[in-house]
Amino acid sequence: MSDVPFEKPWLTVIGLGEDGLDGLSPASRQVLDAAEVIMAPPRHLSLVPAGHQERVEWPVPYADGFAKLLDLRGRHVVVLASGDPFWFGAGSVIARNLAPGEWTARPGPSTFALAAAKLAWPLEMTLTMGLHAAPLTRLRPHLAxxxxxxxxxxxxxAVLELADWLTALGFGESKLNVMEALGGPRQRLRVCKACDLEFDDIQHPVCVGLDVAGDGLTLPKASGKPDAIFETDGQITKRPVRALTLSALAPQRGEHLWDIGGGTGSIGIEWLMSHSSLTATTIEPRADRAERIRRNADALGQDRLEVVHGIAPTxxxxxxxxxxxxxxxxxxxxxxxWLKDNLDAGTRLVANAVTLESEAVLAQWHEKLGGDLLRIELAQSAxxxxxxxxxxxxxxxxxxxxx
Known part of the structure; x- marks a missing residue:
């Protein structure tokens, strides 16, 4: 990030809709007309008639474009983005790479706003997700x-993949409102069930208004998800103990967890399910279990779980x-x-022990550091x-x- 002071922004991020320049406010149009350079993906550049500005295509993958953008620092540059750049768009990424004062943004109507208006869905009651660069499984915890x-x-x-994925999970009766190029002259809305998608001529840009229906498994919101949702070889913290453990871990916004001895990965996965701001790293000494943890995390929409194969504390x-x-x-x-010597004061620690040997270790460290000891005894009818x-x-x- 640059710490160079700027008297005024050299970069303006403008949200452009499918109607091109017709959708811009007079002020945004004036900024665009005055620019020396327009940088954007090819689709956005095609919506702007050629003029005096130098035109620079933003490359794929998107991250590769920042080196090009930084080379333009100091010139009057406009970057074109879709709709609202700060709603699953490029705005936040650009802002992270530039100093305050270097940039400004002029958002347009977001795709979410256009879709909600088309469907008459109140946005405050509607889940909004950007899955154009993320796996479909991010939806899994929400499906109901x-x-x-x-x-x-x-x-x-990706629309076809979504339909197949929903059907395989038992949500094939879900209604898909497939919307293409919203806000522009070629916009189109078609409706079908996920299990009965009959068209494949879907054009980019596309979004889907998903109205979920079916008898697929719905994941509960409380801690202690069903054991059956996890692939396991038997090494899993069972549901009642997992619920008590998550309660003891007490996740708070923005916190990072180390899950040492991940087994199936259920603790780290449920930790991440608690809130989207949480992060976690699972450490597992067995390679087969580390691979299983990765599969479980990906299948349950927690692909941001970091899985480390190795022995702690090494x-x-x-x-x-x-x-x-x-x-x-x-x-x-x-x-x-190692944990005592290397972790910051204030770090919370929770440990579960089943064997007599591990209980003895806990008792010794409880005597040294204090804290709370809880004995959990459960029985089921049989x-x-x-x-x-x-x-x-x-x-x-x-x-x-x-x-």
Whole structure:
């Protein structure tokens, strides 16, 4: 980021709709006319008649364009973006790479606003997601009958993928409002069910108004998701204990978790499901389990989970420091000593122990550092001859402490 002071912005980001210059305000049109350089993807450049400005195509992938943009620093540059640049658009990325005072933005109507107006859906009651550069599985935690969502997709093939994916999950009855080139002369709206998509001539730019229906599995919002949603080899923190563990971890906005001894990855995945601002790193010593954690995270829409294959504390050096640590496996004096010596004061730590050996480690460190010890004993009803009885699970000892 530059720290060079600027008397006025050299860069203006203008939100351009499919109606091209007709949709610009007089003030935005004046800025565009006065620019020395217009930089934009080819589709946006095609909406602007040739003029005196130098025209620079923004390359693919998008991140490669910033080097070109920085080479133009100091000239009067306009970058064209779609609709509102700060709603799943380029604005936030540009702002991160430039100093305050270097840029300004003139947003246009967002695709979400145009779609909501077309469908008569109140935006405050509608889920909005930009999936043009993200996997469809980001939708998975939200899928439930009655949900309305407007999602941006990269192209027509992505609409077909969305329909197939919803159908495979049991939500094939969902209505897809397929909207192309909203706000422009070639805009089009077609409606179908996900299980009955009969057209494939879908043109970019495209978004879908999704009205979810069907009998697919809906994921609960509370902690302690069903065990069945996770692929596992049996090494999983079971649902009731997971709910108690997430309660002890107490995720707060923007926090980062280390999940040491990830197993199936259920703790890190549920942590991320709590809020979109949360981040997490799972450390798992077995390669097959690390791969399984990756699959679980991706399938459940938590692809931002970082999975590290290795043994703690050996692989912890160099990782972004956590706000919270969960130890579900690999508990040892060596690990606890490393955490105590290397983590910041105020870091919260929760550890679960099942074996006598790991319980002994917890007891020793509880004596050194204090905190709370909780013994969790659960039993489920099970057949007992012709009747039923209680079948007890192994008790779990949970230690919670702030370093």
């Amino acid at each position: 009958p009655g949900l309305r969502a407007i999602v941006l997709l990269r192209n027509g093939d 692989v912890l050096d160099g990782l972004d420091l956590p706000d919270v640590v969960f130890i579900g496996g690999g508990l040892s004096d060596e690990l606890m000593g 057949p007992l001859g012709p009747r039923r009885g209680w079948k007890s699970a192994y008790p779990v000892v949970q230690w919670s402490v702030t370093l």
